[in-house]
Amino acid sequence: MRQLQTDWIDVYQLHNVSNADALKQVLAPQGAYEAVSKARDAGKIRFIGISSHSIATAMEALKTGLFQTLQFPFNFIEIDPADQLFPFATQNNVGIIGMKPLGEESWNGPTFVSGFCRHIRMWCRFPEFGKKRGR
Secondary structure (H helix, E strand, O other), rough: OOOOOOOOOOEEEOOOOOOOOHHHHHHOOOOHHHHHHHHHHHHOOEHHHHHHHHHHHEEEHHHHHOOOOOEEEEEOEEEOOHHHHHHHHHOOOOOOEEEOHHHHOOOOOOOHHHHHHHHHHHHOOOOHHHHHHOO
16 A cells, blocks of 8 residues: 555455356455455455456345445447346446456457447447437
8 A cells, every 4th residue: 555655445346256156255254355345444445346257146246235346348249237237236336347348359250240239239229328428
């Protein structure tokens, strides 16, 4: 903390908790969550977050009520979190941090075309989403 010239860390993310076993390990007694929770209680961390690549695991993590932020892949290719995960996070006052905003996918070939088509379908499904952003 001294090298960072600060007294606290705003958000401490437990990264890549992407399956039930990893979540169980994080939440176990003497696990990672216990350690960061103690640091938060001591005023060294303000918010505890989690990152994942699994919607099911992220949902289970958020259902515990222990996390204040969620970092999850979301971009024009990966839009699945918009269906259930992001609304659930929003309803539970969990901040959302987009991961891989440029897709980190091939910009050509079937993956790009498939992702682009899914993106267009999302805009059609949620027209108010685009209107709010001037599109």
